[in-house]
Amino acid sequence: MKNNRMLPNTRMIQFRDIGDSKLGHLTPLEAEGDIPFPIRRVYYITRVPRDMTRGFHSHRQLEQVLICLHGSVKIRVKTPFEEQVVELSNPAEGLFIGHMVWREMFDFSDGAVLMVLASEHYSELDYIRCYDDYEVEAISYFQSKIEMRE
Ligand code: T46
Numbered sequence: 280m281k282n283n284r285m286l287p288n289t290r291m292i293q294f295r296d297i298g299d300s301k302l303g304h305l306t307p308l309e310a311e312g313d314i315p316f317p318i319r320r321v322y323y324i325t326r327v328p329r330d331m332t333r334g335f336h337s338h339r340q341l342e343q344v345l346i347c348l349h350g351s352v353k354i355r356v357k358t359p360f361e362e363q364v365v366e367l368s369n370p371a372e373g374l375f376i377g378h379m380v381w382r383e384m385f386d387f388s389d390g391a392v393l394m395v396l397a398s399e400h401y402s403e404l405d406y407i408r409c410y411d412d413y414e415v416e417a418i419s420y421f422q423s424k425i426e427m428r429e
Contacts (some may be wrong), residue, residue, distance in 0.1 A: 286363050287421060288377035289356050292344060296371035308396070314322045315375065316342050316398040323348075324392045327387035334383040336408045337417065342398040344373040345384075350391030357381040359418045367393070379420045381413055 284292065294313050298304040310318045327333065334355075345354060351368035356376060365374055366386075373396075376382055384393065399405070407413045 310352040332385040346373040348392040350388035353386040354382040
């Protein structure tokens with residue numbers, strides 16, 4: 280990942296990449312070590328047509344790490360104040376997305392496999408899928424975070 284400064288509640292995580300082009304590569308992931316939470320759920324997104332964008336939501340409590348195991352995909356992460364696009368193409372790195380960050384996944388390459396490790400079981404109640412509702416909640420969430428830092 281080439282970005283220097285990441286959005287609040289997001290960060291890149293570098294995993295171990297054991298091996299080389301001769302041996303092949305192995306990446307171990309340990310919960311509460313490499314992954315900053317106990318993993319409660321794993322899902323993966325596959326066979327997404329090139330022109331499809333997924334996501335368009337935020338989570339209140341869920342934390343996730345997105346890892347592109349094969350191919351590449353772009354992730355737009357967004358708060359009401361700023362946004363950033365991260366390209367995932369290395370299985371030895373993950374994008375952590377914490378509370379109240381809007382996300383959109385697009386530009387899936389052919390055969391791309393996006394694996395997601397999640398801190399909670401699936402709950403539709405944790406989703407904010409309407410951007411207008413998100414904006415209202417997220418403005419006060421991120422403003423109070425900024426005030427706490429000041
Ligand atoms: C996220 C991004 C990165 C389930 O039944 N169980 C699950 O664990 C998940 C993740 C989804 N679903 C159902 C809910 C919907 O009926 O699968 C359907 C598609 O889910 P959604 O439209 O939310 O999928 P994406 O690709 O837009 O978003 C997913 C995750 O839902 C979301 O938490 O952050 O991937």
